[in-house]
Amino acid sequence: MIVTRRTTLAALAATAVLALAGCGKKEAEKPAETAAPASAPAAAAAEPLKVAFVYIGPVGDAGWTYAHDAGRKAVEAKFGDKVKTTFVENVPESAADAERVFRDLASQGNKLIFGTTFGYMESMLKVAKEFPDVKFEHATGFKTAENLAQYDVRTYEGAYLAGVVAGKMSKTGKMGVVASVPIPEVIRNIDSFTLGARSVNPKATVKVVWVNKWFDPGKEREAATTLIGQGVDMLMQNTDSAAVVQTAQEKGVYAFGWDSDMSKFGEKAHLAASVISWGVYYNKVVEDVLNNQWKPNTTWWGLKEGMIDLKGFNTVVPDDVKALVEERKKGVIDGTAPIWKGPLKDNAGKEQLTKDQVADDNFLHNIKFYVDGVEGNVPG
Incomplete structure (x- = not known):
């Protein structure tokens, strides 16, 4: 079961430390001939995909950020225990604030990070270079990179x-x-x-x-x-x-x-x-990541795709x-x-x-x- 809550960066960091501690145990006592070669990959596959969302404003009960968070909830509803989502709200577009948040989320093990406003673009480009194994998605911008895609709604x-x-x-x-x-x-x-x-x-x-x-x-x-x-x-x-x-x-x-x-x-x-129905796009991206089919595309969907x-x-x-x-x-x-x-x-x-x-x-x-x-x- 996924527990969703408004997450502070400190709480995220604590969660990451506990997760790393739990993964450090080895089964050294087992003889080599009886160890199951597939056990490690199976355990890794069972780990949920950690997905983070960064919002310009408060989630509230209407408007832009509210719609994005409805999309996040749509991801949880579709993928269940395959994903673990979190979000940070009220993140200013200033480089110092945005970079810190994106960098912290990447450091805490999130492998897919969505930034949901135009002003995050340069900050996401910079942080994406520092974390090449993390996939970043930027809303409403126009720049991409090897691990940074761009998406928008018409x-x-x-x-x-x-x-x-x-x-x-x-x-x-x-x-x-x-x-x-x-x-x-x-x-x-x-x-x-x-x-x-x-x-x-x-x-x-x-x-x-x-x-x-x-x-x-x-x-x-x-x-x-x-x-x-x-x-x-x-x-x-x-x-x-x-x-x-x-x-x-x-x-x-x-x-x-x-x-x-x-x-x-x-x-x-x-x-x-x-x-706006952001879940239409978010579900597609998460599915692509889970299936190792993600690409740094530029996407602009609208009425035709059921996104607005x-x-x-x-x-x-x-x-x-x-x-x-x-x-x-x-x-x-x-x-x-x-x-x-x-x-x-x-x-x-x-x-x-x-x-x-x-x-x-x-x-x-x-x-x-x-x-x-x-x-x-x-x-x-």
Whole structure:
């Protein structure tokens, strides 16, 4: 049976020492001719794969880190005693903090380590070189190494579907996004939300307030309040807490949950949620490691692989809107209705995609502009 708990580094170290002590005993008293040659490999095979997860924020009960921890639990549910998982939460992206945590986890016998935020990339690259026998997986980055893979989820697909709902249900046509950090991933989500809204309401506009942090409920609430004060009646977020949904509930506007279902924080305001199922990917990676088939790949999954979806619809969402979402979802999955298809201009009038041109992954990974319909400029 696996016992899961919030693990401090000190506790992990103690566990590692006990494990090493237990493995030090030899059966020297047995005659050589009666020793079973396969006993050592069999004992080694019985040892669980130690898997560690490093989180940028608290697990909490909603959002990015909560969704990752749900993925960790999915690994435990599928593999049982074959694995032993642990996690460290609230690890800053600063090199000194991140490197220390990754190095300690590797030293304590974890053979598979997931780092779950963009800012861990350089720290993971450095520590991976020090522990070539450990496999590292980095979320949302773009660099790999011999023992470092990169993975991400196509969050922009969920943002697009939320935009379709917002465009159909907004009374004012004015929408807002509470944004975290101005990197291509987040800009892409803002743009995709706008593309979804304008696909059903060509006059829809989107305002953006940046909080420059992934998790800061106070700043998220302040940003949401500012947007509502500017007349928006639909809020999307690319931040980790439920503060935006809570603020929408208090102010009488609609909002969308992000990364997980946030309806319990504002049942009237919460129209639907873009939900990530990290377990789909985590189960695949753990299985590959157990079968000695792991490779340092770059993976970007989405609707097609069942890794993201728009779920938890409010009862106020009409059936025809939900049907439209399913139709758009099908088009994205089978490729008949790609989200990023030309002609497409940015909000300064520059053509970014020509007529019928479909954006490839390289284009999507390097988006640094707002599409037509988003107000203002991308922070420099």
